[in-house]
Amino acid sequence: MLRKLKFNGEVVVVTGGGAGIGKATADALAQMGATVAIVGRTRETLESAAADLRARGGACEVFVADVSREDQVAALAAAVEGKWGRVKGLVNNAGTNFRTPLADLPSEKWREIMGANLDSVFFMCRAFIPLLLKSDKPSIVNVASSFGVIGNPQMPAYCASKGAVVNLTRQMAIDYGRKGLRVNSLCPGPTLSPRVSGYIEKGLTDPNALKAQVMLGRLAECEEIGDVAAFLVSDAASFMNGSTVVVDGGQTIN
Ligand SMILES: NC(=O)c1ccc[n+]([C@@H]2O[C@H](COP(=O)([O-])OP(=O)(O)OC[C@H]3O[C@@H](n4cnc5c(N)ncnc54)[C@H](O)[C@@H]3O)[C@@H](O)[C@H]2O)c1
Secondary structure (H helix, E strand, O other), X not given: OOHHHOOOOOEEEEEOOOOHHHHHHHHHHHHOOOEEEEEEOOHHHHHHHHHHHHHOOOEEEEEEOOOOOHHHHHHHHHHHHHHHOOOOEEEEOOOOOOOOOHHHOOHHHHHHHHHHHHHHHHHHHHHHHHHHOOOOOOEEEEEOOHHHOOOOOXXXXXXXXXXXXXXXXXXXHHHHHOOOOEEEEEEEOOEOOHHHHHHHHOXXXXXXXXXXXOOOOOOEOHHHHHHHHXXXXXXXXXXXXXXXXXXXXXXXXX
């Protein structure tokens, strides 16, 4: 089992790897011996995360790209291919949220959320599948949400995009499982990332209401999600394909 958790320098791409769950995922993967390619829009954020990972002995490279943009994803895949030729894993973690009832949701916000949460997964998977198929036992993890399997007030675009990620994952697992490429979705419950902490600090989110939804009575730390993401990418999860892995402290069971 422990042997299968080791990456031996193989490359794993993590989108949104500069902060929150993505950074925690990159950290776990680096601890497991992966060379981690973290992708995001802001170089300073990425360099700061990379410095943290390297200070702990991790191998990490930084790539600046907006993964909701097809042209930028194509350039990213070309750069990764030029550097390493292939990748072992892809974690599609980048995403965002916007709160409003559907009747008040501007079209451009709908498209922005769909772009960041769903188009990004399509663009990244399409661009990286050829590089993944060059590796032994490759794997994709698509980070959805507990709100991809249940609804939540005031999050029409978020819930729609994450539900789509869950079922896109199942679909891809059918087409690519037979080629040896595993594809799974990971559905975190409420997690104390910088984004969620910011919502709480600004009074946009009531932490007690979130805690009340979760049977463990608390929010997750980012590493509690990142550890599961890293496991799913690894060969230790070698028979998991098309799974919807809910890591929510018991939020969706009640
Ligand atoms: N935190 C939670 O409670 C929670 C719960 C369920 C699901 N999730 C999902 O987990 C993922 C990570 O969330 P988080 O809370 O850590 O968020 P976060 O905002 O703290 O980190 C996300 C990172 O992705 C980057 N990013 C966003 N859009 C991007 C784009 N178009 N191109 C490149 N990078 C982009 C951000 O800049 C940021 O660095 C998201 O997909 C989110 O929907 C989070």
